[in-house]
Amino acid sequence: MTTTPRTTTATDPARPGARERNPRGQGGRLRDDILTAATDLLDESGTEESVTLRAVARRAGISAPAIYGHFADRQTILLAVVQGAFAELDERLRAAHTEDDGSEGDPVARLHRVCAAYLDFAATRPQRYRAMFGGLWNTQRALAEENVTAGDLTDLGQDALEVLATALQDCVAAGRSGSDDPRGDAVALWLGLHGLAHQRVVTAAFPWPADIIERLVVPLAHLVPAADGDR
Incomplete structure (x- = not known):
């Protein structure tokens, strides 16, 4: 029996670190997730150097560009x-x-x-x-x-x-x-x-x-x- 390899995407929950897409109208939840990720990074490291867009996106399980729908840049996240x-x-x-x-x-x-x-x-x-x-x-x-x-x-x-x-x-x-x-x-x-x-x-x-x-x-x-x- 031949099986077709499963292709994962950025929103595929099977991929490590991936995050399920929020249902329509729940953008506020994503904003909260971004803030939680940034706050956790700050708490753990104690320095602003750890709170980068890439690190926040990785912690939140999203792509870095997804942040721009809620925050203009790293300064506004901070x-x-x-x-x-x-x-x-x-x-x-x-x-x-x-x-x-x-x-x-x-x-x-x-x-x-x-x-x-x-x-x-x-x-x-x-x-x-x-x-x-x-x-x-x-x-x-x-x-x-x-x-x-x-x-x-x-x-x-x-x-x-x-x-x-x-x-x-x-x-x-x-x-x-x-x-x-x-x-x-x-x-x-x-x-x-x-x-x-x-x-x-x-x-x-x-x-x-x-x-x-x-x-x-x-x-x-x-x-x-x-x-x-x-x-």
């Missing part, structure tokens, strides 16, 4: 990865802000939880965190090539910063912070947290004081002790 990381950071901060930890709505406790959540994100997502703030992708070139806008960049992190500002404003409203510019002081507090998060990574063996977060948050948030009647 921007989307960073946007996803900021969205996760925002989600973690909001969860910390609304968490019921038995503190009976103490705004200072909420602020500390938000700050701790920020530092925890940086510690558990180190590669994404570096991409968010460490310049792993070339924003100037992306702007010059007009594949991203200045608005794309200035919007990054604004939602997360708003959670921090709200937590600080709650402290002001409760008389627990002397800040007269909660938004501006939230930016200063973020810079302090960012510096600590970065230094924890690059100086892993440094003997940090046990109360380092308290030493950082109290002055930058202008926190004051509770009045006698509020204790």
Whole structure:
């Protein structure tokens, strides 16, 4: 009996690394797959050098040209990865802000939880965190090539910063912070947290004081002790 050799194609699931074609109307699924592949590559390597169109396509099981239907180039893929990381950071901060930890709505406790959540994100997502703030992708070139806008960049992190500002404003409203510019002081507090998060990574063996977060948050948030009647 003679059999006809089976010919595989780019969408043949029998071929190693091949990916089944998405049903019509499910292009969003392919975009998500591309982002997942790029994010996984970044997490595994910690460097932008690994996030190439060819590597992303190979990880997603598609051909490199298929990427162009969703992303103009490598820079726009990296921007989307960073946007996803900021969205996760925002989600973690909001969860910390609304968490019921038995503190009976103490705004200072909420602020500390938000700050701790920020530092925890940086510690558990180190590669994404570096991409968010460490310049792993070339924003100037992306702007010059007009594949991203200045608005794309200035919007990054604004939602997360708003959670921090709200937590600080709650402290002001409760008389627990002397800040007269909660938004501006939230930016200063973020810079302090960012510096600590970065230094924890690059100086892993440094003997940090046990109360380092308290030493950082109290002055930058202008926190004051509770009045006698509020204790």
